Amino acid sequence: xxxxxxxxxxxxLFYTSFGKYMGKNKSIxxxxxxxxxxxxxxRHIYVRLFSNSKMAKIYIELQHKDDEIRSLYFEQFKQxxxxxxxxxGSWKWIEYAQNELNQSSSRIxxxxxxxxxxxxxxxxxxxxxxxxxxxxxxxxxxxxxxxFKQLDD
Numbered sequence: 001x002x003x004x005x006x007x008x009x010x011x012x013l014f015y016t017s018f019g020k021y022m023g024k025n026k027s028i029x030x031x032x033x034x035x036x037x038x039x040x041x042x043r044h045i046y047v048r049l050f051s052n053s054k055m056a057k058i059y060i061e062l063q064h065k066d067d068e069i070r071s072l073y074f075e076q077f078k079q080x081x082x083x084x085x086x087x088x089g090s091w092k093w094i095e096y097a098q099n100e101l102n103q104s105s106s107r108i109x110x111x112x113x114x115x116x117x118x119x120x121x122x123x124x125x126x127x128x129x130x131x132x133x134x135x136x137x138x139x140x141x142x143x144x145x146x147x148f149k150q151l152d153d
Contacts, residue, residue, distance in 0.1 A: 042148045051117040056126045059109035074106040087140035
């Protein structure tokens, strides 16, 4: 078992290291971005990275407090599912979920197993997984974010 302080320190080092690792990559439109906190520029749509002692996952979280509006965002993604999967591959679609703050959300996620944030020997596998999927998502998002911005207005 790890102490809270060890967990916090490891997570900080992991995500700081990942941010530096991703510094070599620019967005599809040629701009530098903070990949760890991918900027969707649409309220209520977030790209999240998560890793623990068993797995790592990337997910798009739709987090509007109004269930109907959140459902509209999810439906918009579903209408674009073919284009989404052509860019990023197959992900798991979850219309009704709870986030770590126990708030209702919807998610589209992809994960890998048998990696461990507390084992630096697996960091390269996690970094590559996150890098590959963030860059693919960026290609999709550049083409389709304006549809979601219209819903945001």
